[in-house]
Amino acid sequence: MPQITGSTAASGSGDTNNDRPPNFVVPSRETARRVQAFIAEEPALGPRYARAKEFRRILRQVSNFDVTSRCNLRCEGCFYFEGDDYKQAAEQEDLAIWRAFFEDQAKRGVTFASLAGAEPALEQDRLEIANHCIPRGAIFTNGTIKIRTSINYSIVISIWGDPETTGTFRGGGVFWKALKTHKGDRRARALFMVHAKNIGQISPVTRIVSDFGIPLSFNYFSPTSSYLAKLAANAKNDDEFFRISSREDNFLLTADALERARDTIDDIIDLYPGIVFHTHAFNRVCTDPAGLYDVDPTTGIATNCGGRNFQWHQSYRVDLRPSNAKCCTPNVNCKDCRLNAVALASLLFRLERFVGSIAEFRDWLDICEQYGRSNLLDSDPAWRIDGADLARQTDALCSVAAPNCRDEAERVRDHGWTPLTAGEPARMF
Numbered sequence: 368m369p370q371i372t373g374s375t376a377a378s379g380s381g382d383t384n385n386d387r388p389p390n391f392v393v394p395s396r397e398t399a400r401r402v403q404a405f406i407a408e409e410p411a412l413g414p415r416y417a418r419a420k421e422f423r424r425i426l427r428q429v430s431n432f433d434v435t436s437r438c439n440l441r442c443e444g445c446f447y448f449e450g451d452d453y454k455q456a457a458e459q460e461d462l463a464i465w466r467a468f469f470e471d472q473a474k475r476g477v478t479f480a481s482l483a484g485a486e487p488a489l490e491q492d493r494l495e496i497a498n499h500c501i502p503r504g505a506i507f508t509n510g511t512i513k514i515r516t517s518i519n520y521s522i523v524i525s526i527w528g529d530p531e532t533t534g535t536f537r538g539g540g541v542f543w544k545a546l547k548t549h550k551g552d553r554r555a556r557a558l559f560m561v562h563a564k565n566i567g568q569i570s571p572v573t574r575i576v577s578d579f580g581i582p583l584s585f586n587y588f589s590p591t592s593s594y595l596a597k598l599a600a601n602a603k604n605d606d607e608f609f610r611i612s613s614r615e616d617n618f619l620l621t622a623d624a625l626e627r628a629r630d631t632i633d634d635i636i637d638l639y640p641g642i643v644f645h646t647h648a649f650n651r652v653c654t655d656p657a658g659l660y661d662v663d664p665t666t667g668i669a670t671n672c673g674g675r676n677f678q679w680h681q682s683y684r685v686d687l688r689p690s691n692a693k694c695c696t697p698n699v700n701c702k703d704c705r706l707n708a709v710a711l712a713s714l715l716f717r718l719e720r721f722v723g724s725i726a727e728f729r730d731w732l733d734i735c736e737q738y739g740r741s742n743l744l745d746s747d748p749a750w751r752i753d754g755a756d757l758a759r760q761t762d763a764l765c766s767v768a769a770p771n772c773r774d775e776a777e778r779v780r781d782h783g784w785t786p787l788t789a790g791e792p793a794r795m796f
């Protein structure tokens with residue numbers, strides 16, 4: 368078996384940031400009491416809460432893997448190539464080393480594999496090995512290459528607008544190719560990247576995606592620092608990832624654009640309930656002009672983001688070493704970051720924010736289920752949690768809400784913030 372380098376082995380290595388972000392807090396006793404009261408008032412929320420806890424357990428240790436630094440497209444404003452982070456790593460080509468790496472990840476207790484790149488579908492042997500070692504995961508792809516049916520991960524296909532706009536920003540034929548390639552593939556979910564120039568296309572694109580029978584949700588354009596700097600400097604266009612944008616005409620979601628995007632997406636959610644699994648609650652949170660995260664004014668980095676690299680959420684570059692960058696999308700500017708996958712994961716661990724009323728709690732459950740629809744296959748056992756689990760659920764809540772509720776460790780256990788190993792503090796956002 369090939370040797371994995373010390374830093375690749377990761378757990379506890381000097382390259383991995385073991386610090387828990389300062390404002391990751393355990394849900395309070397008061398939160399537990401409120402949740403119990405909501406469920407007592409509306410018992411149908413009980414099974415949904417049980418499922419939400421299961422989703423958090425699934426998320427308790429996620430690794431992000433850049434599977435390759437190669438891509439068959441050249442998209443305007445690309446998160447991967449628009450910036451220098453990817454240049455730090457030479458791609459590991461030895462499949463045996465990839466195998467040993469993923470086996471090591473599984474031994475470390477990684478519960479979910481998030482596979483991206485550049486374009487992960489170009490390296491399907493690596494995807495297959497990952498799936499063999501880590502049963503749950505999602506592949507983030509441009510959708511133009513069919514992924515082997517033997518790979519049992521959800522497939523998240525990015526869509527950047529209607530066929531013409533996609534042709535301009537990504538290349539001719541990309542839109543239709545992605546949809547035709549994944550028609551009838553039960554693993555596929557389409558993720559429409561909404562930006563200032565394609566809000567008017569949300570409705571027609573949803574109709575097309577609906578005709579192809581692919582479940583759909585929305586992403587919100589989140590600029591890279593490099594993209595912002597080029598706009599600010601009124602930089603000349605190049606022939607790579609800044610071909611079209613200008614200071615006056617670009618993708619940025621201003622307050623006005625966010626409002627238009629929110630209203631349009633809200634309408635679409637109601638019009639296509641069978642195919643659009645985006646939720647009103649998530650749409651509302653993501654289109655708040657104030658943003659999603661607390662940003663440290665000194666570093667400019669989000670302090671309460673679920674995508675940050677630390678012991679329980681680690682990104683790996685294509686050399687299979689743990690990334691020392693801030694997160695899995697290091698080129699993106701935290702203040703404007705509304706990336707779908709990271710926002711969903713972060714909100715799953717922010718129950719405290721959603722216990723002001725039963726309506727807020729329902730919102731949180733909606734967001735958790737959107738996470739599930741986006742990342743888990745319909746066949747995942749997590750979806751089977753139902754009324755039968757309610758008794759166990761209620762027991763857990765009672766023990767938490769009791770006046771003599773013992774300590775943080777009990778709340779951690781009962782609410783799905785499960786410590787990874789004995790003595791290790793729990794992961795939460």
Ligand code: SF4
Nearest residue numbers: 438440442445485509
């Ligand atoms: S498909 Fe993804 S990785 Fe490739 S250029 Fe486009 S945005 Fe970048």
Ligand code: SF4
Nearest residue numbers: 669672674694701704
């Ligand atoms: S860029 Fe986005 S995902 Fe990365 S740390 Fe900032 S807020 Fe989190």
